[in-house]
Amino acid sequence: xxxxNVQPLADFDWxxxxxxxxxxxxxxKKMTEQxxxxxxxxxxxxxxxxxxxxxxxxxxxxxxxxxxxGVIPASELRYNAELKAGDKIEVYVESQEDSNGQLLxxxxxxxxxxxxxxxxxxxxxxxxxxxxxxxxxxxxxxxTVFDNIEAFLPGSxxxxxxxxxxxxxxxKNMEFxxxxxxxxxxxxxxxxxxxxxxxxxxxxxxxxxxxxxxxVLEGTVKNITPYxxxxxxxxxxxxxxxxxxxxxxxxxxxxxxxxxxxxxxxILDFDEAKHRIAxxxxxxxxxxxxxxxxxxxxxxxxxxxxxxxxxxxxxxEVVPGVEGLIHVSEMSWSQHLRSAQDFLKVGQEVExxxxxxxxxxxxxxxxxxxxxxxxxxxxxxxxxxxxKHNATVRNFTNFGIFVELEEGVDxxxxxSDLSWxxxxxxxxxxxxxxEKIDVVVLEVxxxxxxxxxxxxxxxxxxxxxxxxxxxVGSVHQGTISNMNDKGATVTLPYGVEGFAPMRHLEKEDRSxxxxxxxxxxxxxxxxxxxxxxxxxHTRIHQDAAEGDxxxxxxxxxxxxxxxKKTVKKINDTLEKTTLGDVFADLKEKLEKxx
Numbered sequence: 106x107x108x109x110n111v112q113p114l115a116d117f118d119w120x121x122x123x124x125x126x127x128x129x130x131x132x133x134k135k136m137t138e139q140x141x142x143x144x145x146x147x148x149x150x151x152x153x154x155x156x157x158x159x160x161x162x163x164x165x166x167x168x169x170x171x172x173x174x175g176v177i178p179a180s181e182l183r184y185n186a187e188l189k190a191g192d193k194i195e196v197y198v199e200s201q202e203d204s205n206g207q208l209l210x211x212x213x214x215x216x217x218x219x220x221x222x223x224x225x226x227x228x229x230x231x232x233x234x235x236x237x238x239x240x241x242x243x244x245x246x247x248x249t250v251f252d253n254i255e256a257f258l259p260g261s262x263x264x265x266x267x268x269x270x271x272x273x274x275x276x277k278n279m280e281f282x283x284x285x286x287x288x289x290x291x292x293x294x295x296x297x298x299x300x301x302x303x304x305x306x307x308x309x310x311x312x313x314x315x316x317x318x319x320x321v322l323e324g325t326v327k328n329i330t331p332y333x334x335x336x337x338x339x340x341x342x343x344x345x346x347x348x349x350x351x352x353x354x355x356x357x358x359x360x361x362x363x364x365x366x367x368x369x370x371x372i373l374d375f376d377e378a379k380h381r382i383a384x385x386x387x388x389x390x391x392x393x394x395x396x397x398x399x400x401x402x403x404x405x406x407x408x409x410x411x412x413x414x415x416x417x418x419x420x421x422e423v424v425p426g427v428e429g430l431i432h433v434s435e436m437s438w439s440q441h442l443r444s445a446q447d448f449l450k451v452g453q454e455v456e457x458x459x460x461x462x463x464x465x466x467x468x469x470x471x472x473x474x475x476x477x478x479x480x481x482x483x484x485x486x487x488x489x490x491x492x493k494h495n496a497t498v499r500n501f502t503n504f505g506i507f508v509e510l511e512e513g514v515d516x517x518x519x520x521s522d523l524s525w526x527x528x529x530x531x532x533x534x535x536x537x538x539x540e541k542i543d544v545v546v547l548e549v550x551x552x553x554x555x556x557x558x559x560x561x562x563x564x565x566x567x568x569x570x571x572x573x574x575x576x577v578g579s580v581h582q583g584t585i586s587n588m589n590d591k592g593a594t595v596t597l598p599y600g601v602e603g604f605a606p607m608r609h610l611e612k613e614d615r616s617x618x619x620x621x622x623x624x625x626x627x628x629x630x631x632x633x634x635x636x637x638x639x640x641x642h643t644r645i646h647q648d649a650a651e652g653d654x655x656x657x658x659x660x661x662x663x664x665x666x667x668x669k670k671t672v673k674k675i676n677d678t679l680e681k682t683t684l685g686d687v688f689a690d691l692k693e694k695l696e697k698x699x
Contacts, residue, residue, distance in 0.1 A: 152215045155196045157188065167196055167210055175210035182212065184252070195219060213253075220251035224293055228283040233300060236281050241271045248281065248295055255293075256283075262296035265305065308340040316375050316382070321389070326366045334358050336370055336384055343382035345370060350386050352393050352426025354412045361386070393426030394467045403459050407471075411453045419449045421457060421471060428469070431457060435472035438479055438513025448473075480513045484551045488514070493545050493563065498538050506532045508542060508558065516556030518544060525561045525568060525636070526601055568633045571601060575628050575638055580645060583626045585610075585618055593618065595626055595640055602638075603628075609641035618642060 155169040165182055168174050177196065182188050197214035227234050236250040238258070245259040258281070260268060281295035324336035324343065333346040350361045362368060370384040401407065409421035409429065418432040436448040449455065457471035480487075488494065488510065496508035496516065505519045523535050536542055548557035575581065575597070583595040583603065592606040605626060610618040618624060627648070630639035 152195050152197050152218055154193055155210070157190050157192050157194060159190050160188070167194065167212075169196060169198075169208075169210070171208055173208050175208040177210050177212050216253055220254045223251045224254055224283060224286065228286055231282060233280050233282060234295075235278055236295065238274050238277050238279060241275055246271060246274060248279070250281070250283075250293070250295065256281075256295045257292065258295050258297065262294075262298045265298055265301050305340070312338065312341045313375055313382070316372055318372055318374060320372045321369055322372065323367060323369055324384075326362050326364055326368060329358050329362065329364060331358070334362055334386075336368065338382070341382065343370065343372070343375075343384040345384045345386050349373065349384070349388065352387050352390070353422060354420075354428075387426075392467075393424055394464065397424065397427055397464070401459065401462065403462055405459045406456055406476075407459060408454065408456050409471075411449050411451050411455060414445050414449060414451055416444050419445045421455060423469070427467075429457070429459070429471040430469070431455075431471045431473060435460065435470075435474055438474050438477070438481065439509065439515055474513070477513075480511060481551055481554050484514070484556075485549050488546050488549060488556065490546050490549060493543065495541055496544050496558070498536050498540050498542055500538065501532045503531065506536065506542075508544060510544075510556070514556070516544065516546075516558040518542075518558045518560055522547070522559035522561055525564065525566055526599075528602060567599070567601075568636060571599075571638075572631065572633050574599075575601070575603075575631055577628050577631055580625050580627050581640075582623065583640065585620050585622050585624070588620050593620075597626070597638070597640070603640040604638070605640050605642060609643045611643045613646040 153169050155167040155175070158166040158168050158174055160166075160179065160182070162179060164176050164179050165188075166174050166176055175196065182194075188194070194212055195215040196210040196212050197218060199209040199211055199214070202208065226232070234250055236248040236256065239247045239249050239255070241247075242257075245257055245261075246263070248256045248258045250256050260271060262284070263271070263274065279297055280300055281297055282299040283293060284296045284299060285294035286292070322338050324338045326334055327337040327342060328335040331347075333344050334350065335342050335344055347355050347358055350358055355361060368386065369389060370386055371388045372382065373385045373388070374383040375381065407423055407429075409423040411419050412422045412428065413420040416433070418430050418435075420428045420430055422428050431445075431449070433443065433445045433448075436445065437443070455473060456476065457473050458475040459469065460472045460475075461468070461470040463469070494510055496510045498506055499509045499515065500507040503520075505517050506523075507515055507517055509515050520529055520532060523529050523532070529535050542560060543563055544558040544560055545562045546556060547559045547562065548555075550556070581597050583597045585593045585605075586596045586602075587594040590607070592604055593610055595603045595605050597603050603626065605618075609629075612618060612624075624642045625645055626640035626642050627644045628638060629641050629644060630637070632638075
């Protein structure tokens, strides 16, 4: 350059070269503001769009319109090998300026945030999305949706029918609906089944709209359950309940139909709103009651098979679809009712008598006891009053024991007829159910089918002997076996029980007698009719004390009477003789040594 021809500025202030001026002038501030406004307003932790300035193997420079460019690792762009300089991408602003003054950006986080936004939108709007089945896991499949969101596809949500092999879906693209999102754990659950169900529901609505009650359709047995059979009617399923499979009783639907079997069914009912269809199979055949032999009448003997047993009776199938009930009361002549299981079993072949038949109501009552003679017709001859028998204890009541003499013949032993001497509060104290017991017939009521029985009558009445043994005033040794507020039960000789009132249990030392004490008791009351003996321990020492007192009083009375007699004699003598005569008489007696 030729500096000879360069001329200095005419208006340059050379004197200001050495002067220091304040850089924070208004002009500088204004210029800075204008500079700052020339860039985009950037907020941290938000997603913005940027332009790739350059890409290397290690990093990519991205311009987002800020005062400096940002750098992101090249690994975040490897998912798309076609990205190049000049392409637009979304980035997440982590920080406007780090410790080195560098703008920090992340393309990976931007993709994740955008993907979550799309997942939430798909869930809220029930959109159909496409995903890639990445791998199999326990209970289902792992699916990638929106490029980088991993979702779980449960095995039950793959298809409407059960899926046994999950591997056939791996490495395939499928359509889904987002059915659940857990934001706390960042979990997403998708369903392919939901799409199929939507299509099926639409088909069901179309099919059901053309259905009519009573319409007969052909279907395929799709599923068999304990309560019925599901039949595919060509896009919509209907249920044949187990009770509508056959006029007879069905224990297992598999006995009637098989899977994939083609059957004709009749529409019994349907609900368009709930897409439920009730089907019937037995309704396609005549009711067995309509075909029942017209010659069957009351009193006839018929055969059948026990199909159901309840506590109150058993149902017998005469022909398939026609059943009769044998009530438990018609199984035995016994008045002591038992459970039907004691007489019959399911599957048992039985013969019965028709007791009632109502073809209109389709009801039949049967009986099996009628096949045997009624034992009560000759009860008086077989069990006369006074006859002795061996019976089986069947039941207890508070007032006695029901025993069975033979099948159909029961009798009652009243609690008062169990023992002559023991007071029994409950029959269970005397015997047990199922045990044998000897009885004597006391009374026969054939009309009402009642037998009054006794047990104690098998022995002589000991109270005839007790009457002379436990006389009032007699003393016996006894043991206190039980006590209550009123008194004590005392076991006397020969096992006889007496009762001592509380006031009669005081000992001589004024202490009270206790349970298991062995003491002497005096009989103060005896009742043969009521079988009652009242005894007293207190009366013994009271009577002894009274006896001593009376004896003492008697001896004193004798002395007093003797003294009075002597005095009277002296007085009588004094009246007849003088004092000298008395002394003379005494002198004479002294001399004689009297």
